[in-house]
Amino acid sequence: MSKGIHETTPLRPMADGEALQWLVAFAQQDLDRTESPGAWVDIGWNLARLFNEVEWSAPEDRVQIKKAQAAIRSVLEKLSREGDTYCEGASIGTRSAERKDGKLHVGYQSGHLELNVVDIVLRLLARINLDRLGRCKRCEAIFLGETGQLYCGKQCANAAAAGAYRKRKRSAINEKARTEYEKQQRKQLNPNVRVGRKRKET
Numbered sequence: 060m061s062k063g064i065h066e067t068t069p070l071r072p073m074a075d076g077e078a079l080q081w082l083v084a085f086a087q088q089d090l091d092r093t094e095s096p097g098a099w100v101d102i103g104w105n106l107a108r109l110f111n112e113v114e115w116s117a118p119e120d121r122v123q124i125k126k127a128q129a130a131i132r133s134v135l136e137k138l139s140r141e142g143d144t145y146c147e148g149a150s151i152g153t154r155s156a157e158r159k160d161g162k163l164h165v166g167y168q169s170g171h172l173e174l175n176v177v178d179i180v181l182r183l184l185a186r187i188n189l190d191r192l193g194r195c196k197r198c199e200a201i202f203l204g205e206t207g208q209l210y211c212g213k214q215c216a217n218a219a220a221a222g223a224y225r226k227r228k229r230s231a232i233n234e235k236a237r238t239e240y241e242k243q244q245r246k247q248l249n250p251n252v253r254v255g256r257k258r259k260e261t
């Protein structure tokens with residue numbers, strides 16, 4: 060893709076839903092392993108579309124892109140679960156956000172905060188229903204899924220289910236062993252002895 064395309068094609072702003080999808084994917088993209096120059100140009104292009112309101116002077120600049128990614132990831136990580144809050148204070152003001160009932164409530168205090176990536180992302184998120192935005196309970200990945208979905212995908216859901224099954228099985232075995240032990244103790248001592256329970260391992 061040449062520079063000419065950027066100059067001659069007007070930026071088509073991203074629709075909100077598309078933007079959220081792109082942000083979630085971009086926030087978790089391994090940029091250190093992104094080698095194709097075309098992929099970087101695409102990222103710069105999409106950032107420019109997303110941040111239409113600010114001058115994105117050098118979309119191909121990798122340092123800038125990495126900074127933007129870190130800021131976006133931080134916002135999404137802090138707001139990817141219902142009830143999450145985001146708060147950042149600076150000498151010139153404080154910005155905060157709270158996710159409640161699938162909506163983001165953004166607030167500013169005594170701010171003439173610089174317009175930056177975080178503000179644009181917060182303002183964007185405040186327009187979007189966040190029900191589908193979640194954070195995996197197992198691997199911590201940020202994802203877009205169904206309302207109330209707990210895991211990022213089948214792999215994590217299956218692994219969590221298998222873990223829960225093993226735990227249940229283990230405690231059933233422990234329970235059986237304890238009953239046996241109690242029976243033995245009763246026989247040896249007297250029939251009314253109560254055996255203290257071992258502290259449950261966590």
Ligand SMILES: [Zn+2]
Nearest residue numbers: 195198211215
């Ligand atoms: Zn996961």
